[in-house]
Amino acid sequence: MPHPSAIRLGLNVDHVATLRNARGGARPDPVRIALAAIAAGADGITAHLREDRRHIRDTDMARLKAEIPKPLNFEMAATPDMIRIALETKPHAVCLVPERREELTTEGGLDVVGQRDSLAPSIARFGDAGIRVSLFIAADAQQIEMAAQLRAPAIEIHTGGWCDAVVDGHTEKADAEWRRIVEGVALAKSAGLEVHAGHGLDYATAETIAALPEIVELNIGYFMMGEALLVGIAETVRTMRAAMDRGRATLKTRMA
Template sequence: MTKLSVNINKIATLRNARGGNVPDLLKMASDIESFGAQGITIHPRPDERHIRYQDARDLKKIVATEFNIEGNPVPKFIDLVLQVKPTQVTLVPDAVDAITSNSGWDTIRHKGFLKEVIQTFKKAGIRCSIFVDPEARMVEGAAETGTDRIELYTEYYAKTYGGGNRQEAVKPFVETAEIAHSLGLGINAGHDLSLDNIAFFKQNVPHLLEVSIGHALICESLYLGLDNVINMYKNKLK
């Protein structure tokens, strides 16, 4: 079975919007695990607009499943990961002002840098993954860095699938997954995966170890839970 790691950035966004500690990020992470999630993912950014660096330290104490920290390996991020020592670190080439992740690594151009960073993390016993586009040469470049896994950037899949061409949407991911597996790399995936498109992706992409889902999962939870909560309020107001 492919593992589900839940990205809780959006929960932190809600908390930060009002100050205080509602919703309680740590309790939500524990609840998500108790509901069956097999991992917790966070993606702290330098401005700490959602996940704060202290959140990573606090979550380390309570996450009982796999703990995955994503981010651009700037010095501050590297220091955090080495301090926290999560199960996995996923390297993402975010610009400082990026709203969300929007591309994979050029693993050929940045091979030397990625290799150095990965060696640092692996010496600390941390599994490493690189965020990549579904391109054969980028997967091949990733294999040369010493990474344990790649995470396939699935925005193209989600957009093309939504346009109605399922086979075209999934084809590059099937091909690159086969290449990655042949090179000894584990395969993760994430970005814009949802209840609408996840089953087809899973059914067609071989060797898929883990998906990381945040924005869609939280939005879907709001929609699917609103009926229950509204009626709970109505019962309180009778």
């Protein structure tokens, strides 16, 4: 078993493709950024292939799978077309997310309770293909319990509400959202789920959440791409890795 202090950093490269697509052509290249991030210490790469292909494209997913030496996490809506592409691509993992064409970014967690009947066969198909499934959900007891009932190996807790409240200085809301996360990840761990987290994380919030022993993976993209414009992707990855390690060090202190 991994040491309880182990925590992985997954870099989401969607917005490298957003910048590329604003002008057309091939640059900046998401695969090149992914390789540089891995060289600097990222443990894996996440990319969301949306129905409207607003950033990542099919060829990006194929190249990421073929060219990166670390796990690829294929973020996707559970539609027949995306399921087909993911099964053909054979990434290390898929993360099933809700998706609305008009949204700017993923706005909330997947309704696993309401979509149980449609999600169950998809989770089973990916499992049969040897692809790890995670469900992107809110830190809600009903959603977490349903994820466990559906035998999804992992969940990713949506941290956007907490991160937004922290950044906006809404202390009471941030505290309430944080309590939900703490309770949710404990419940998920007790239910046998591998627990990831992501959405809206920056250096400070990543350091804070890395102190939760149940969480083994953080997936971060937009903030890190913005930082990379200033200092480069390698320095951004190293700084994020250091922030996560500082958070995890508090866990080691508590266990000592």
